[in-house]
Amino acid sequence: MSKLPHIGTSIFTVMSQLANEHQAINLSQGFPNFPIDERLIEIVAKLSKENVHQYTPMSGLPSLLEKIALLTQQSYGRMVNPASEILITAGATEGIFATIQALVQSGEEVVILDPSYDCYEAPILLSNAKPIRVSLHSDFTPNWDAIRAATNKKTRLIIINNPHNPTGKMWSEHDFLQLENLVETHPNLLVLSDEVYEYIRFEQPHISVHHRRKLWDRSISISSFGKSFHITGWKIGYVIAPESIMKEIKKVHQFLVFSVSSMAQHALNAYIDQVDVTEIGRFYQQKRDRFRQLMQATKLELLPCEGTYFQVASYAGISDENDVDFTRRLVTEFGVATIPISTFYANGTDYHCIRFCFAKDDDTLQNATERLMKL
Template sequence: MQQVGASRLSGFGESVFSEMSRLAVEHEAINLGQGFPDFPGPDLVKHAAATAINADLNQYAPSHGLPRLRRAIATTFEQSYGRAVDPDAEVTVTSGATEALLATLLAILEPGDEVILIEPFYDAYPAQVVFAGGVPRYVPLQAPGWSLDLDALAAAISPRTRAIVLNTPHNPTGKVFSREELAGIAALCQEHDLIAISDEVYDRIIFDGAVHVPLATLPGMWERTVTVNSTGKTFSMTGWKVGYAIAASALTRAIRTTHQFITFATATPFQDAMAAAMEDALTSNYYAELAAMYTRLRDQLHQALEGAGLPVLPCRGSYFLLADISGLGFDTDVAFCRFLTTEVGVAAIPPSAFYADPATAPLLARFCFAKRPETIAAAAERLSALATFRHS
């Protein structure tokens, strides 16, 4: 029998998220691994979806998104970041941010084009680059401060480089790229005529006075940047898969061409509900309250991890904390996370999954704090037993 799987699938097996979530279920562990809230989203959003369904908004939406949602996205971006967006020509609604990323890569890459990925990276990035016919190239952030070496970034650019993928606020490190760092990236993009794909799904989840600056708003970057975002992260409805891409009209036309042949359109009532949510957030304190809630949850998990003898690295954005496990005697972060799930009853993610060569990853574990306070408290109780396991 001929080979079933295409060669592009080589090296892409079960994701670490799936493995750790499966182990968490098998061992009844508290899942602080995969990044999704265990609390409900806002009632307003749920009621809006029910209203849309009952109003029979249940057929295909326009492929590039309901006009109401595209207007809400454009208005939100302009109000928040001071850059006007044309909802008809510069916004595309997608089935989650991950689909927006794939649609963009399919739209811009020729076979053999290189794409620079900053590692650690969201694990979908390399697979999507390969699926689109590209070749990933990697530039690491420097732990523990997660600084970006702009000289190393410049050295990674070749005549075949087509794009760079940026993620800020950053998963898994919690880094929020500074305006100065972004300016350095922007300068290289303009010097080498690169397209920037900026994954900004955690733009509303920032702490400690951090300021999110969309790369597209820097001088000279609007025409060459695709900004990717997700209503699922902002409104705690990850299962609805309502994402979007904002880009200048020429890039948007290319993205829409691929998007129409991937999912064609995203669920209509969920789009209408997210439009209602974004409209409400324009005049309410929703975003400030969201950041304040996540600050409390971050601090609660930080205390729990430190109390269990797991030193925590700084986090200024996203809903993840990295803890230092280098003193626990485990050879790899995968071994630690399997142990933590099966023996302690708390699931975490090994960040080596976010590196091209897992052996180069520092010994850390990623914990998600998008959880109810009682979930984090229960995890803290289990984590307190870690010292017993460590010395047994």
């Protein structure tokens, strides 16, 4: 008997496989197709010949933990203890999984804001807890009346994602004030803040739980080197949480993966001194602006993109098909793979919107939009 009977193959895997079958341009799955930083390549080549191939400590390479603490202070003005409040994880997904498994008890509830990334629900179900799916407004901003109505004494976690995948929206000061009020009202409630796109933001600044002193003792943040440094295949991220909470997360982490790739940690430890994270947003803003400019020649309506490397577009003016059928036809007839937004909702809400990944080289974006012009 399956413990996850209704969960099948991820839509990201499905669309990437479909793209391969039809030799389509893949703008579906969120990974860059351009080379990583040459400096990082040189660091890896040098390290490969050094004695860095055995286990690191379970929590992470101490020097890298210290540099993450410094990065957090520089980025957000928050001091965290590298020895007790930071954990290196095998990607953000492992951090999310370990956190939920460690903190959520059988019978408790976890609020998920839809549309939501698909890795949140499984660890909740495996904890014998209940996911409570609350839809964002149609403009993808939080519906605080619905969130408050869904939160009760059984609610252990609320999962937030800012900047938001799949929509590219970012939370406002008002949203964080509402979240602080919610946490104050419910003493058992913790915040799991998925911030993997924290450095990929554009015109407006990213607000983090690290900025919110009232949330420090009640929040767990998730970050991703893979997203920030275009190395998604390395599967390396980190979690920041108060020591009392982190102790519980580490208990799960040590039996889930024990420790993370030593080569990746040593490489990032050297690389982080050479890179300016403030440049990441500017780099992707050029990608976003280029893609949006090219897309003006299509019949698709582009929604605002405030952060992440995803662009949502409405095809309502082109077709009344459901978004799953429309994306399949985009692959088979036009040779471009995208993601249907309805698959990020538990109830399949369909606004006739699709998601593109613009973390691609210029030729890929040019060729894709030329095909989309034929719609």
